[in-house]
Amino acid sequence: MLTVLVVAIFDTQPSVESLAPFDTAEIREIEQIIADNSPAYGQQSESDLSLDSDSLNLLTNFALQQIQTLKGSAIRFTIDEDTANTRLAIPQSLGPVDFYLNIRARFAQQDGRAQLQSLHFGQLPVPLIVQRSVEKLAGFRLQAASPASQELASLRTNIKDYQLRNDRLYLKVQWEPETLEQIRTYSQQMLVPPEGQQRIVEYVRQINLITSSLEGQRRISLVTLLPELFAFAAQRSHDDAAQENRALLQAMSLFVTDTPLTQALSSSVSVETPTLPAIRTSLYRREDLSQHFINSAAMAASTNPDVAEVLANSKEVYDARLRSGFSFSDLAANLAGVRLGEIAVHNQDSALWLQSYMQTLTEESQLLPRPRTDADGLSESDFAESFIDRNSPVYQQRLQEIETMIDALPLYQEAPERQPQE
Template identity: 35%
Template structure:
């Protein structure tokens, strides 16, 4: 046998191995059983626990720098993780669970690739260990395949090197990590000491908002903001404040005209609430557009916007409407009740007036982004508003400023029958408003 034939015979198996390598890796990585299954929907008690965990973790003065000490056990971490997956609409494709041990955090994640007769999953095992008071990646397993540590280090170094110079979000995230003074994991509990930096948190929040705003939505936001500028410019200089309806009516009239011309009514309504919330709260439009696009916009003349002669009610309603339109009613309601609990503990006290305005905001945005037909119907109704009472019940007789101790004495907690009845009464009253009739 010639040397060339021998070489060919030797090269053939090598070629087969090279060509089949990706297929073998795929077989090792993809599995037919999930490592983690989705838990059932959170109960009202579990959602109440999420509220309490958020309240416990919040700084007493969010606008001031301070040292924060957090501690959570594995059960609490998994509750927050499960809620986050649901809130970000990653479920049911994604599922995850954490376990804690001394100096170690282990995470299992499952991503469903195919849901059919033979379902396929990517299962990840991520092991983090404490190193110099910070958690670092120790091991990554995908299906039955462990990623070599050398490859992990190379990929991590290359990614950090690229992002350090090109990505502001990563730079802010790196700064956030640098603000963590201490992490310790003892048995099934993690302890974190960090420096709360409100300016940094604000920057990260703005960048997170912008990640979920498409180029098309940015153009819609710019159009909404130009209309706000026109409305504000037409308000007589001697007026100190105007009703929320001054903006709602012309803005939804314009949104309805755009929908008639073929624009997505849900996107029009969502971006309208986002833009109006920026204006009503006297914030910078760059939060939604970023610095570059914001420079193209002339700042709108600001005038105070009120609801039932109160600026805070207008701010509550529009802010929660924007959050509902962006992230969904469940998260907006959680944020609303947690914020009132925070006020009861640290600030002006629990307010049923604020909660009513928040709930109106949830209903307003939920219907306005429910489906195209309902979105258009809401545009028509909001374009023909007559009075604020068309959507907002009178709150003048509410008892507000309730301290945490007084709230506990009256209602025990937010799962009590008494408190749930009060919430049901508020919701029933809102549904009697002209704007919401016949929508269910």
Template identity: 30%
Template sequence: MKLLLRLFAYSLLTVAALCIAIVLFGVGNKPEVIGLGWELTHDDIARAKKILHEGAQIKPHELGTIELTESDLNLAGNYLLNRYWKSAVYIQLKNNKLRFNVTVTLPDNILGKFLNISFRLGNDSIYELPGITKFKVGKLLLPARLAAWVIQRVIQNTQLREYYILATQPIKAVAIDQEKVTLTYFSSAETLRQARNFLSDSSANPAQAVYQQKLAEIVANHDPEWRLSLAELLQPMFQLALNRSTPDNAIEENRLVIFTVNDYVNKQQIPKLLAVSGATSTGNPQYSPFMYKRIDLAQHFIGAAALTASVNSKLAKVMGEQKELSDADGGSGFSFIDLAADKAGTRFGEIATSTPENAQRIQKAMSGIRSYSEFMPDPRDLPEKMDVEEFKARFGTINSPEYQKVSKEIDARIAALSIYQIRSGK
């Protein structure tokens, strides 16, 4: 027993020592990876969608492969990191290993603005997952085995364990060469079900419960004789955020409002919201929020706001345009009306999560609104439902003067609304 306690104590001391080393040597005021202003292009989005499509092609209980080039890995890595922090990662394929250089921005503190870490992953056999072969915190080189052991302990004893299992369990082989990484995987129906349920769960943040409760009350008290306006959801939600906010937490409170409303509008998580309020979903009406008598406008607006709040406005802008271009090719057709809602939602999310001052300004403004027209300009006179041929005939590409004229007109309409006439802070 004494031996076990001693080993446990040594383990804690090792973890503590590594944490101290990370703080002392990894935190500084200079980023080691250039690209904190990282921006996705339309080609990036197209490739990302192709990667996801390739990964989804495999059916349960069938073996599949996917190849990722160096550019694919950098696209995926930067996308994932920028969902949560302003950050940058540079990934290289060299000597049959993956080289990572990561810089993450930190909240204001006395030690420094950035955390810089670099490491290498490699494997001796394609039938084993790549492991750490080198690990540096700033300029400090740590033993690879020690770093791997500590990281493994952290994964096993935190919520990262579920992500790790879902990401690695289906993988059967990983081949790393000078040009690409080839993943061979086998997904069972149960694995796919677990991944879908886990990744779509929006209740991971306990702080969101108070807003889920409020939204459930709004829905339950709505007059069924009337349509449910998006403004009817956002006005009282931001009033609650205003009452709960200080300069220190205003941005996070706004994020919670936007995420909760987006869950309702775009993910239809009504049973979950009703469960939070203590009600049951049986027999309760389900309303689809609208703007300008259109449900899709509310979906586009709050979806773009949520994407901006969780990632960044540049990504939201590109994805909005990409969605409309894909609709032109066999979908419902390219719509400048939908694009206007995307742009307005992006601007809304940008301001609401930019600075503490702007976060509280938007709370006060939204607490007093009477109509969605105060945050979404009327787009109904704009062209829509254009297939590929019509779009190319009228506008050519999204870089043409004709397209840019309409895009700038949308921007001008959004900018004219008083709620957006404040600094974005980004």
């Protein structure tokens, strides 16, 4: 009976072929979709999101590739009028044998919204009552997990309506102030396992210890903190320096954004949580550059450099439209932070090298080239007038100049070569 069930569920071939790596144009499109559908800054607003099959496939496949346990999976949506069919192929292995869990789902417009009509695991149909039970259990477990998971669940509930019509999926989203920033923060924190959370607590304590000697100072340079923190990480890096670096950057991300430590801890972590000190950090006397740099480093170390860049760049596009304006200075801090995050966790040698280098920091220019401010605070129309769009040669030239300046810094130039990890 078990053999029959396995044969019915698993296949030797995927129902959807894996996609090629995302090219620059596709990454830009993902960033634009996120920015186009983000809320007006500081306002509660309702947004109507409309996706055709191509956009939906682009977003969902990009998301799949950032989840370690789903690497190599592929999903394909086809929308026909008010019906959508979905195929998901998840690779599995048992010793030398490779096989696939192929999932099929059908959605249709019913009672005023898109609803799941059928679900198959391989050739095995899933009864409707089981489908509903799985949906409820998944929602309950998400909300009962860590505070970060609960916040992500609350963001999910902001989707007020799903509809299928005219070959498109329509979503009505209730955005709250700072939703985009929340997504960046919680997507990073969601991936912190319990042992990593214990490490974060230790680094928050160390931040408190270092800053306790700085009474009366309201703002400090990152260079004041990072050497001592990385020296602390080096003392603890007996087996896994990358894990220590990741926890350090995650703790710093909480610190620079003034986010309570409890936001990163699950209920399984029972410790006395220290309060983060009320001191601001800066790079070149700018708090925003410090936040961009550390947040991007923490995101790259926690998830994937592609995710870090997409979310950071999406925010720049969003700022150009609705907030403070597009900033090449912010973009430079994002890019440098992503590079630091990559080096921090690539492998043991790279992580140990970074710990040693960071203890020698004396100047902010070792982390980030002094930013040019001639193209900061650009509105969307000003940006278009000067740079056309983010695929234009003039924009790509400016971006290349920034990347060249970052690459020239010893921190990024001399780091051990980043080879793919086995």
